[in-house]
Amino acid sequence: xxxxxFEGRIPEILKDAVPRIRASIPQATFSLEIEKPDRHxxxxxxxxxxxxxxxxxxxxxxxxxxxxxxxxxxxxxxxxAVYIITAGENGAYHSSHDHPFLHIPTTKVDIVVDATGAGxxxxxxxxxxxxxxxxxxVGAAKMAVALATTKVGQEGFDNLWxxxx
Amino acid sequence: xxxxxEEDQKLRASNVTTRLGGNVPNTLNVLHQVVAKxxxxxxxxxxxxxxxxxxxxxxxxxxxxxVAGVWxxxxxxxxxxxxxxxxxxxxxxxxxxxxxxxxxxxxxxxxAVRKNLQPMNYSGRSLQ
Numbered sequence: 200x201x202x203x204x205f206e207g208r209i210p211e212i213l214k215d216a217v218p219r220i221r222a223s224i225p226q227a228t229f230s231l232e233i234e235k236p237d238r239h240x241x242x243x244x245x246x247x248x249x250x251x252x253x254x255x256x257x258x259x260x261x262x263x264x265x266x267x268x269x270x271x272x273x274x275x276x277x278x279x280a281v282y283i284i285t286a287g288e289n290g291a292y293h294s295s296h297d298h299p300f301l302h303i304p305t306t307k308v309d310i311v312v313d314a315t316g317a318g319x320x321x322x323x324x325x326x327x328x329x330x331x332x333x334x335x336x337v338g339a340a341k342m343a344v345a346l347a348t349t350k351v352g353q354e355g356f357d358n359l360w361x362x363x364x
Numbered sequence: 365x366x367x368x369x370e371e372d373q374k375l376r377a378s379n380v381t382t383r384l385g386g387n388v389p390n391t392l393n394v395l396h397q398v399v400a401k402x403x404x405x406x407x408x409x410x411x412x413x414x415x416x417x418x419x420x421x422x423x424x425x426x427x428x429x430x431v432a433g434v435w436x437x438x439x440x441x442x443x444x445x446x447x448x449x450x451x452x453x454x455x456x457x458x459x460x461x462x463x464x465x466x467x468x469x470x471x472x473x474x475x476a477v478r479k480n481l482q483p484m485n486y487s488g489r490s491l492q
Contacts, residue, residue, distance in 0.1 A: 203477065206387050215470035220477050232387065319390035326391075327398055346394070355383060356393045 200330050201227035205248075217247045228329070232322060236260035245276040250329075250336075251289050252322055255286045263332065266302070269292035281336045282295030283325070285318045285347070293340045305348045313354045321347040329356065367452040378451065384423050386444065396427040405429045408476045412439040432476045441464060 201224060201255040205213060221229060230250035233241045236257050251273070263269035270282050274294060284292040302355055324343030328334040334342060342363075349363040350356065371374040384393060392405050399405060407429050411417040414435050420442055421431045443462040449455070 204388065204391070211475065212470050216473045216477075220474055225479055234387070296480035316385070316390040316393075319387050320394050323391045327395060331398070331400075350394075356390065356397075358397070359394055360398050 202230065202326055203227050204230045205232070206233050206325065207233040207235075207238060207241040207244070210238060210244065213244055214240070217244060221247050228346045230322070230326070232318075233257055234318070240249055242273065242276065245273065245280065248277070248280060250281045250283070250325070252318070252325075253282070253284045254318060255284060255289075258284045258286070266292040267300050270300060274289065274299075283321075283340060285321045287314070287317070290344050291321065291340055292339060295336045298337055301337060301340075303337075303344050305344055306350050308348060311351050314351050317350050320350040320356065324363075365450060366452045368448065368455060368457065379449060384420070386443070389424065389429075392424070393427060396429060399428070406480045407431050407433075408473065408480065409433045410439075411435045412442040413437045416441055420431050430480065432480050434469075434472050434476075 223293040229248045230252065231244060231248045232252045234254040234257060258266060258269050261269050263272060266284055270292060273282055279296055286292060288305060290302065292310045293301045293303060321343040324346035328339035328342040346359055346363045349359055365375055365377045388407060392407060396405060405428060407424060410433055417435060424431050441461060442465055446459045448457040
């Protein structure tokens with residue numbers, strides 16, 4: 200199984216490249232991270248992806264008042280895709296065609312040691328859970344929240360899986 | 365450092381650590397801890413000129429991550445952050461550098477991904 204993940208940086212480049220890459224590797228799963236609210240045009244890429252990760256910041260700048268409304272709105276662009284907002288201490292919000300809205304809370308972290316890369320850790324947890332552990336979208340998101348929560352409680356990324364599982 | 369420096373003053377740092385960063389390198393750092401030997405992790409990106417990128421690409425390769433994309437001779441330094449941590453207050457002041465403005469042409473991106481992700485001989489995954 201192949202998984203191709205893109206960091207949503209320059210919309211113009213991705214708009215040109217992604218459809219053609221997708222066409223040449225049709226059997227791969229494609230995911231996109233949309234992190235920075237000022238990168239206009241990234242939403243237009245949604246039809247080319249199977250999984251879209253939004254940062255909490257992106258949602259907060261979206262103008263929508265609840266995660267549910269935001270996810271409903273983006274879902275119209277590609278009803279079969281999975282959408283996830285990584286929401287820091289609030290865990291994650293997940294939306295797919297069979298589970299239109301699900302909030303996955305975190306377990307409480309006593310002390311936040313180092314939150315840098317928590318969203319990146321979430322993506323790793325989700326990708327691996329879907330690809331290798333055979334988990335459903337919701338199951339993978341739960342695993343990813345657990346992994347990201349473990350990450351926040353430690354410096355760096357060492358031994359994350361052992362501590363989270 | 366013992367405390368946050370005064371402007372126009374010199375201060376000796378008490379300790380220095382370096383860490384790999386960036387969204388996708390972070391994700392790959394977490395993934396490399398669980399993948400099987402036969403799995404492939406590939407980073408397709410734009411890098412600063414070779415000498416300056418060596419440490420970064422060495423570190424990625426140590427994790428079993430293959431690197432591909434474009435090395436730009438006109439970019440002296442990869443994007444990075446310097447975090448000034450004060451022992452006195454625990455504050456973290458971050459100075460970020462991203463000297464080149466994004467970079468990878470669609471054609472380069474496509475050819476690097478295609479080259480590294482041929483369905484016939486590929487059994488892993490690729491992350492840009």
